[in-house]
Amino acid sequence: NNEALQLEILNFLDKNGKIEDSMNFKFEGKNVDQLVFLGALNSLTSKDMVVYKQIENEKWNVTAEGNEIAETGSHEAKVFNAIPAGDEGITIADLTAKVGPAAKIGQGKAFKNKWISKKGDRLVRNVASIQDKTQEDLKIIKETNNHSDANTLKDLKKRKLIDRQKITSYSVEKGEKFSTTIVKQATDITYEMLQNGSWKDVSFKKYNFDAEGIQPKGGYLHPLMKVREEFRQIFFQMGFSEMPTNKFVESSFWNFDALFQPQQHPARDLQDTFFLKDPATTNEFPEDYLERVRNTHEKGGYGSIGYGYNWSREETQKLILRTHTTSVSSHMLYTLAQKMKENGKFEPAKYFSIDRVFRNETVDATHLAEFHQVEGFIADYDLNLGHLIGVLNDFFHRMGVDKIKFKPAYNPYTEPSMEIFSYHAGLDEWVEIGNSGMFRPEMLRPMGLPENVRVIAWGLSLERPTMIKYSIDNIRELLGHKCDIEMIQNNPICRLEKKMGREL
Ligand code: PHE
Structure with missing residues (x-):
């Protein structure tokens, strides 16, 4: 027991003033291992109760053969x-x-x-x-671990009858705060100590500034944010600019109507979209554009016959949580058309966004009521489906996805539309990874964009690639209240094996 040893050291010093050499110090009648002795010394020196110096000793030990000779003669x-x-x-x-x-x-x-x-x-x-001098010498060395004649030691060592051992021991004296009782030291000042003034008499343990610190608990990036950063870098490499997405609440107008999504469309039902209660509506729209949107829905134009129903302003005014980031894209395209009006010339543009969207879904292992979309579009003269396929190949290739396939699909706002599938080697299956298309003239022309300006666009979820990258198979473990904070603290940095682009 270390504390008993400490007390024994203090009592010895009290009686004798000094321990000349700890090698000869006895505790409970036995010599003490020098490392154990040092442990006790360090506890006492941290309280300034003792001071010590190191002594470097040589010690001679008799070997097995030497021992045999010491017993039975040379x-x-x-x-x-x-x-x-x-x-x-x-x-x-x-x-x-x-x-x-x-x-x-x-x-x-x-x-x-x-x-x-x-x-x-x-x-x-x-x-x-x-x-028999050899036997006598060995007996002396066995007793004292030393011999007065250096030549004898040299000779016996050469005959492999003895060995030299280096050991460190200590000489100990009383310290500044010497005492024969050990006071337990406080590690921290407490509220009570401050209240009752006992801090004045308490002995405090010294700080150990060499101790390793505790890992700080703040500031870990969620895996989704790590993967988002990788996607952002891919877009930046491809020359895209980021759209502002700080707008979770959107009007039905920008989320649906501007996208030529009819007002009876099932996606606009309560079951699919979160509607706001307070405020429930907005009335801020560019009125001339809104009229052109109404006209296109009701009667068509630009080569379209429209939907032929009575478009309702009440419906378009409803505030919702945006169901896709295409609402952000529609806003941006409208802004580009306004700029064109000012400059007299359309400037080709490439934009992307990555942010949260909301859908009134029944939550299960693969669906949440909120998730993230990655979306990009290119607006330029005379783009066609070939450009879209080329850009998608480039985009997914940069992510490390090389085998992709397209399947015709339907979106109210794109024509043609294509779902994007990637071959998943683990599943030995083609899995859907995104949706894409060319925005319809019924969407672009009311904004004021010229006929030969075409827009190719695509979108995908951020959650799916993140779950694949981090081997998470339940989306609720990634996002939401069941998400394990430790998973976020411990998950590694993300590197998509970003590849060089494919020139078109
Ligand atoms: N908005 C679509 C979705 O929510 C994705 C998409 C974006 C499709 C752009 C085509 C063009 O799935």
């Missing part, structure tokens, strides 16, 4: 002891049989010490008795 002593006193001595064969493998090295040493000599083919004792 090889040369064994050889001497095996030779009987007197003149007849012993044969080398008998000696080897008696002493074992030590006989060979032992003989050499014993000859060198002049303890034995040869008489014919026998070995005899040269002296009456011997002093």
Whole structure:
């Protein structure tokens, strides 16, 4: 127990003033591991109760072979002891049989010490008795881990009977705040301490400025925002500008009527669209344009016969949560037509938007009442379906989607219209990834755009590619109240393998 050791150190210092060398310090009757001792010292020094210095020591240990000699004597002593006193001595064969493998090295040493000599083919004792210095030296080293004679140490090390070990120990003295009791330190000042004034007497733990900090909890990007940024970069690479999308509430006029979507269209039902209650309507429209839209719905024009119904102003005034970002595109195209009027010339344009849209859907694993759309359009002279197919190939290629197919589709505002399918290798299936088309003259001409200005456009959801990228199979785990905050904190940065464009 570290605290018991700390107390023992303090009591020792109280009695003796100093610990000369922690190597000799005993705790509960035993030597203390120096690392454990250091742990106790660091606790005490952090409170300024002690100060210490490091001591670098050398320690000699007896090896297994050295230990054997310390117990039973050196090889040369064994050889001497095996030779009987007197003149007849012993044969080398008998000696080897008696002493074992030590006989060979032992003989050499014993000859060198002049303890034995040869008489014919026998070995005899040269002296009456011997002093086994090797055994004595090893016994000393075993006891004290040291020897006073440096040459002895060198010699025994060479014979692999001893080993040197380097160890660090400590000399310890009383510190500024020495005491024999350990006061628990406070880590923080509390409201109570401030209230009752006890902070004046409390000992505070020092701050450890080297400690690793806690990961900050703020500022993580949602995966949808990461993928959005990748899409934005693709559009920017292709020379598109971003449309302002900060308008969740839109009139039915810009969301539907301007797009030549008839007022009886099922998408405009309560079941599909969120209508606002307060305020429920708006009355701010460019009236001349609104009249042209009414006319086109009722009677047609520009080569169209229209829908032939009575267009209602009440219906167009209704405020809704926008059901698609095409409302933003229609606004922008109208603005471009206004600019053309001012400049006397139409300027080709490429625009995109990525933002939230709202639909009155029954929520399930693949549908939410709100999601994000990615939408782009190009307005230029004499564009045709070939341009749309080319641009879509380029766009999806830059996202890393190479196999795409088109299927004829229907939108009230585009003709022709195409759904875009991509081959999903994992599913071994063609999956729908977007919708596209050429905006109808019934949409563009009332705005004031000339007949030969055509607009190609496409849209897709941001959620689908994000779910594929992050392997999320339930949309409710991505967005909404069931979304796991930790998922957002931990999910990696997004890199669509953006490729170079395909020139048209
Ligand atoms: N507005 C369409 C949708 O909500 C997408 C689209 C945009 C289709 C542009 C054609 C042209 O799915």
